[in-house]
Amino acid sequence: xxxxxxxxxxxxxxxxxxxxxxxxxxxxxxxxxxxxxxxxxxxxxxxxxxxxxxxxxxxxxxxxxxxxxxxxxxxxxxxxxxxxxxxxxxxxxxxxxxxxxxxxxxxxxxxxxxxxxxxxxxxxxxxxxxxxxxxxxxxxxxxxxxxxxxxxxxxxxxxxxxxxxxxxxxxxxxxxxxxxxxxxxxxxxxxxxxxxxxxxxxxxxxxxxxxxxxxxxxxxxxxxxxxxxxxxxxxxxxxxxxxxxxxxxxxxxxxxxxxxxxxxxxxxxxxxxxxxxxxxxxxxxxxxxxxxxxxxxxxxxxxxxxxxxxxxxxxxxxxxxxxxxxxxxxxxxxxxxxxxxxxxxxxxxxxxxxxxxxxxxxxxxxxxxxxx
Amino acid sequence: xxxxxxxxxxxxxxxxxxxxxxxxxxxxxxxxxxxxxxxxxxxxxxxxxxxxxxxxxxxxxxxxxxxxxxxxxxxxxxxxxxxxxxxxxxxxxxxxxxxxxxxxxxxxxxxxxxxxxxxxxxxxxxxxxxxxxxxxxxxxxxxxxxxxxxxxxxxxxxxxxxxxxxxxxxxxxxxxxxxxxxxxxxxxxxxxxxxxxxxxxxxxxxxxxxxxxxxxxxxxxxxxxxxxxxxxxxxxxxxxxxxxxxxxxxxxxxxxxxxxxxxxxxxxxxxxxxxxxxxxxxxxxxxxxxxxxxxxxxxxxxxxxxxxxxxxxxxxxxxxxxxxxxxxxxxxxxxxxxxxxxxxxxxxxxx
Numbered sequence: 001x002x003x004x005x006x007x008x009x010x011x012x013x014x015x016x017x018x019x020x021x022x023x024x025x026x027x028x029x030x031x032x033x034x035x036x037x038x039x040x041x042x043x044x045x046x047x048x049x050x051x052x053x054x055x056x057x058x059x060x061x062x063x064x065x066x067x068x069x070x071x072x073x074x075x076x077x078x079x080x081x082x083x084x085x086x087x088x089x090x091x092x093x094x095x096x097x098x099x100x101x102x103x104x105x106x107x108x109x110x111x112x113x114x115x116x117x118x119x120x121x122x123x124x125x126x127x128x129x130x131x132x133x134x135x136x137x138x139x140x141x142x143x144x145x146x147x148x149x150x151x152x153x154x155x156x157x158x159x160x161x162x163x164x165x166x167x168x169x170x171x172x173x174x175x176x177x178x179x180x181x182x183x184x185x186x187x188x189x190x191x192x193x194x195x196x197x198x199x200x201x202x203x204x205x206x207x208x209x210x211x212x213x214x215x216x217x218x219x220x221x222x223x224x225x226x227x228x229x230x231x232x233x234x235x236x237x238x239x240x241x242x243x244x245x246x247x248x249x250x251x252x253x254x255x256x257x258x259x260x261x262x263x264x265x266x267x268x269x270x271x272x273x274x275x276x277x278x279x280x281x282x283x284x285x286x287x288x289x290x291x292x293x294x295x296x297x298x299x300x301x302x303x304x305x306x307x308x309x310x311x312x313x314x315x316x317x318x319x320x321x322x323x324x325x326x327x328x329x330x331x332x333x334x335x336x337x338x339x340x341x342x343x344x345x346x347x348x349x350x351x352x353x354x355x356x357x358x359x360x361x362x363x364x365x366x367x368x369x370x371x372x
Numbered sequence: 373x374x375x376x377x378x379x380x381x382x383x384x385x386x387x388x389x390x391x392x393x394x395x396x397x398x399x400x401x402x403x404x405x406x407x408x409x410x411x412x413x414x415x416x417x418x419x420x421x422x423x424x425x426x427x428x429x430x431x432x433x434x435x436x437x438x439x440x441x442x443x444x445x446x447x448x449x450x451x452x453x454x455x456x457x458x459x460x461x462x463x464x465x466x467x468x469x470x471x472x473x474x475x476x477x478x479x480x481x482x483x484x485x486x487x488x489x490x491x492x493x494x495x496x497x498x499x500x501x502x503x504x505x506x507x508x509x510x511x512x513x514x515x516x517x518x519x520x521x522x523x524x525x526x527x528x529x530x531x532x533x534x535x536x537x538x539x540x541x542x543x544x545x546x547x548x549x550x551x552x553x554x555x556x557x558x559x560x561x562x563x564x565x566x567x568x569x570x571x572x573x574x575x576x577x578x579x580x581x582x583x584x585x586x587x588x589x590x591x592x593x594x595x596x597x598x599x600x601x602x603x604x605x606x607x608x609x610x611x612x613x614x615x616x617x618x619x620x621x622x623x624x625x626x627x628x629x630x631x632x633x634x635x636x637x638x639x640x641x642x643x644x645x646x647x648x649x650x651x652x653x654x655x656x657x658x659x660x661x662x663x664x665x666x667x668x669x670x671x672x673x674x675x676x677x678x679x680x681x682x683x684x685x686x687x688x689x690x691x692x693x694x695x696x697x698x699x700x701x702x703x704x705x706x707x708x709x710x711x712x713x714x715x716x717x718x719x720x721x722x723x
Contacts, residue, residue, distance in 0.1 A: 040717065067723060083723060084723055113723060160723075185723075223723075242471075242476075243471060244468045244471035244472075244508050271465070276722065278718060278722060294716070294717075294718035294719040294722055295719045295722075297565065297719070298565070313568075314565040314566065314567045315567055315568075316567065316577070316714065316719075317714065317716055317717055317718050317719050318718075319718040319722065334718070335714070335716060335717030335718040335719065336714040336717070338569070340568065349568045350568065351568050351569040354569065354571065359717035359718075360718075361717075361718070362718055362722060362723060
């Protein structure tokens with residue numbers, strides 16, 4: 001069960017006992033989808049929601065640049081996590097259009113830019129850096145109080161993004177980069193970094209599996225990931241070694257294996273990635289994987305079961321990817337304000353809108369709407 | 373125009389960025405391509421050819437004079453590379469050519485190690501397509517510099533070393549020649565990837581890439597070539613300075629900064645001309661900074677990167693140039709943005 005599947009499932013089951021998110025007040029329609037993304041315009045960092053026509057329906061200014069949105073599965077709450085080193089997560093009630101909660105890290109910790117809710121929406125999971133030691137941490141907080149219920153070692157350095165494999169297991173992309181807020185974003189352990197993908201028990205923090213690279217690829221930072229309904233975890237890498245070295249940039253993992261399997265990527269396309277993957281997203285069906293590279297100005301696609309490379313869509317400065325409600329279809333956003341709708345199976349790409357002066361930030365999430 | 377219309381126009385002029393049409397950028401784009409890039413690569417290929425020929429002569433009849441000539445050729449070739457180094461775009465992106473040409477601050481001695489292995493096994497270089505898959509450590513200017521200037525290698529006395537130098541120099545020349553030829557037969561517009569959307573214009577996108585690369589290169593000159601080796605912000609290591617073995621570290625910076633003025637002024641109209649029409653204040657500010665960069669860089673002592681002065685003394689000497697290049701960066705970014713170009717948001721600063 002992937003994030004979107006359980007989101008839909010949990011919303012369906014939760015509707016019997018709780019109020020479903022009421023996005024209709026914002027969209028004015030019962031069927032329209034909403035997308036959430038941070039953006040920057042005129043040097044002001046903001047967070048906003050737009051519909052599938054690309055129209056911005058709501059936005060708010062932020063105290064500092066943000067990174068990844070976080071969606072509550074049951075309530076009409078959407079959050080945005082500050083960019084690394086992040087010191088806030090702001091949550092908004094979209095129905096009321098108000099800030100309802102700001103969560104800050106505990107002392108000597110900062111966020112990495114991503115967070116997720118458990119499927120019942122009662123707990124918030126964040127990845128954090130205990131920066132005096134550089135140790136990666138996972139914090140579990142009660143929602144909406146923000147009270148810390150548990151904290152676990154992420155079993156690596158630099159836990160950037162995580163996804164839920166199931167209700168009990170969190171998959172963490174431990175990027176391997178040791179940083180300290182006093183040294184901006186400088187990498188302090190380039191020679192010793194050891195990224196991994198850790199499958200962590202949310203019950204007791206035990207490691208259920210850990211997938212690593214061989215030593216020659218120890219500078220391959222695992223940063224972003226997604227999981228499909230079959231439990232296949234897709235991983236996007238950012239290589240910290242030399243720009244001319246030919247290294248895998250995309251891989252897949254599963255809980256039964258400690259190895260990461262690289263996905264095929266033609267060399268002429270791999271070179272265009274410039275050693276950098278941005279967002280990682282499965283489509284609604286979980287059959288197609290999309291990975292963006294803003295440095296290469298493209299999104300690449302794979303058919304996951306066959307591991308076949310499907311092709312690319314060119315888009316300057318693209319990074320945000322969200323699966324739409326249609327199989328094989330993705331909504332993309334770019335740093336130059338573009339919004340696109342792409343389907344690598346039907347080989348179609350459509351510019352939805354271009355917002356002059358807007359810079360859509362790294363990550364984009366779909367908010368599943370409910371009829372009210 | 374009545375007063376209210378004039379007022380409206382002035383008001384709009386004050387608040388709206390001036391967008392030169394995409395067609396206007398074709399002139400500076402094509403001129404920079406012809407004068408700076410195509411001619412630059414022709415000069416680079418020619419000096420690589422002279423280096424290759426003189427290395428062959430050295431290996432045929434070794435002498436101090438022949439070695440010195442090859443070393444001078446190498447330095448000339450390094451300077452020609454500085455003219456085109458700012459643009460990692462087009463034919464140079466094939467087969468890792470850019471990184472092979474580029475200086476590689478080899479902290480772990482990989483270049484020397486791989487060159488030693490190759491000199492002991494010269495037959496491996498005869499394998500078909502050897503150079504296509506060879507490590508960049510043995511392919512370009514960094515390798516040639518090691519063979520000509522590193523004490524581990526002696527092309528004067530070692531036939532194996534000289535043979536290796538010949539092979540690397542020949543490959544280097546062939547790469548430079550290939551890029552030069554390919555640039556002569558292609559247009560920058562054909563090196564950009566088309567995108568969906570009505571606003572796509574190959575001239576605009578290609579020129580945007582040139583400008584992005586220029587900004588990135590300016591940053592690299594300040595950070596990697598100047599600040600990092602002298603320890604401007606942390607520990608210094610003079611061996612990180614570009615082509616320090618051949619004493620070219622300062623000259624390469626000076627050449628880069630001179631090239632920036634060419635980029636700005638080449639064409640009729642040039643980027644400077646077009647910028648002056650719409651953004652006169654920033655256009656002039658950039659012009660002054662680019663001039664200052666060259667003046668200040670040329671005033672640095674020739675032995676600036678040599679041992680023999682303290683880190684603090686070196687930093688004090690570098691401070692005006694660091695400041696000037698910083699201001700150039702700001703002015704260039706501001707100008708480019710005001711002219712309506714996107715300089716990269718996620719691509720320049722992701723996570």
